[in-house]
Amino acid sequence: MPLDIQERVPLKDYTSYKIGGPARYFVEPHSFAELKDALNFAAEQNLPIFLLGSGTNVLVSDSGVDGLVIRIGPSFAYLSIHSGHAQVGAGLPLDRLVSSLAEEGLGGFEPLAGIPGSVGGGLFMNAGAYGVTLGDFVKESVVMDYEGFIRRLTHSDHRFSYRYSVFQESDLIVLETLLRVESHPRDELLARIAETKEKRRRQPHLPSCGSTFRNPPGTYAGKVIEELGLKGTRIGSAQISETHANFIVNLGGATAQDVYSLICLVQKKAAMRGIKLVPEVRLWGDFQEG
Numbered sequence: 001m002p003l004d005i006q007e008r009v010p011l012k013d014y015t016s017y018k019i020g021g022p023a024r025y026f027v028e029p030h031s032f033a034e035l036k037d038a039l040n041f042a043a044e045q046n047l048p049i050f051l052l053g054s055g056t057n058v059l060v061s062d063s064g065v066d067g068l069v070i071r072i073g074p075s076f077a078y079l080s081i082h083s084g085h086a087q088v089g090a091g092l093p094l095d096r097l098v099s100s101l102a103e104e105g106l107g108g109f110e111p112l113a114g115i116p117g118s119v120g121g122g123l124f125m126n127a128g129a130y131g132v133t134l135g136d137f138v139k140e141s142v143v144m145d146y147e148g149f150i151r152r153l154t155h156s157d158h159r160f161s162y163r164y165s166v167f168q169e170s171d172l173i174v175l176e177t178l179l180r181v182e183s184h185p186r187d188e189l190l191a192r193i194a195e196t197k198e199k200r201r202r203q204p205h206l207p208s209c210g211s212t213f214r215n216p217p218g219t220y221a222g223k224v225i226e227e228l229g230l231k232g233t234r235i236g237s238a239q240i241s242e243t244h245a246n247f248i249v250n251l252g253g254a255t256a257q258d259v260y261s262l263i264c265l266v267q268k269k270a271a272m273r274g275i276k277l278v279p280e281v282r283l284w285g286d287f288q289e290g
Contacts, residue, residue: 003027003037005068011060011284014052014071016116018207019256020060021285023050023069030075032175036148042068049146050284051173053118054093057125057209061285062256072120076175081106085139086181090120090174094127094134102189106181108137110192114200116210120174124167125280126160130196135160137179146171163214163280204241206249209281212263213246216275222246224277228269235261260287 005027011020025047029035042049048067052058076091079100086106088097094117098109111130115122119134126135138160141153159166167174203210213221225231225245232242234251236258241247248262263279270277 003029003034003041005038005041009069011052011055011064011069015055015058015060016207017055017059017209017250017254017256017259019062019250019254019259020058021062021064021256023064024066025068026071027068028071028073028075032144032150035070035072035144035173035175038068038070039144039146039148043146049171051120051124053091053121053124054116056117057121057280058282058284059209059256059259061260061283061287063285065285070173072118072173076120077118078176081181084181086179087176088119088179089176090118090123092119093117094119094122098193101181102186102193105183105186105189107184107189107192108132108180108182109134110189110196113193113196119177123158123165123174123177125163126165128163133160135165137181139178139180141177142175143172144175145173150175202243204243204247204249206241206251208241208247208249211246211280212248213266213277214280216277220246221277224270224275225266228266228273230266230269233262233265235265238262240266256285257288264289 005025008022009026010022012018027038029038050065050069052069052071072091076089078089080087094115098113111132115127122134126133138155144150215221222245230240231245233240237251237254238258239249239251241249248259267277
């Protein structure tokens with residue numbers, strides 16, 4: 001079957017913000033071979049490549065993106081367990097990974113329960129919570145570069161650090177990863193997961209990207225923003241959440257520019273106090289400053 005490359009696909013349908021203009025081209029490959037074909041298409045057309053998982057940490061501009069968006073989706077959402085390790089496809093939802101392992105009496109991942117997004121996105125950002133990161137468990141990953149070549153990365157090759165991995169600065173696409181798992185009583189794991197998800201229920205439920213900014217050294221971004229008196233601030237239909245100041249939420253009908261303007265406002269106010277706030281959310285497309 002020929003590769004199904006679509007044009008002018010609205011990205012708001014693929015992001016947790018429910019915001020975003022169209023992708024010039026959009027494709028959801030179903031195999032490694034189709035992914036390679038998509039990369040070849042981008043090379044032939046001289047198109048920039050945008051990699052999308054669950055869209056939980058992306059703010060797409062209102063004008064969209066002029067390139068090829070490749071979504072690593074359900075066809076890459078697999079899990080197999082063998083010899084004390086879990087082999088996981090990049091498209092598997094992170095929360096499903098945590099719960100599926102717990103059902104088998106395997107864990108260590110419970111603090112990551114309820115984090116939205118895919119395993120591939122989790123590796124890209126080295127997703128973490130409550131002192132645990134996904135990168136802590138990675139033994140190796142299978143990746144494809146933009147020329148279509150497949151290779152393996154060792155744990156150290158990933159260069160994991162706080163909300164960082166090598167994928168943020170390289171033309172590498174996560175296909176699957178091999179994770180170290182630990183044996184624990186199933187009931188104990190399920191109880192820990194329930195406890196973690198209860199904590200997350202206190203977070204805002206309106207469309208957002210989760211935490212907007214990385215925590216600066218020695219403090220928390222939400223605490224900084226609250227101390228700046230910005231909690232509840234609105235621009236258009238975007239708001240700095242009244243529940244958690246590090247969440248910028250879509251009240252309904254917010255534009256990407258609304259959200260970006262709040263990001264700029266927070267950064268400017270924080271800088272006036274000598275604090276640099278770095279966005280955790282990835283920005284796609286063109287935005288107006290301020």
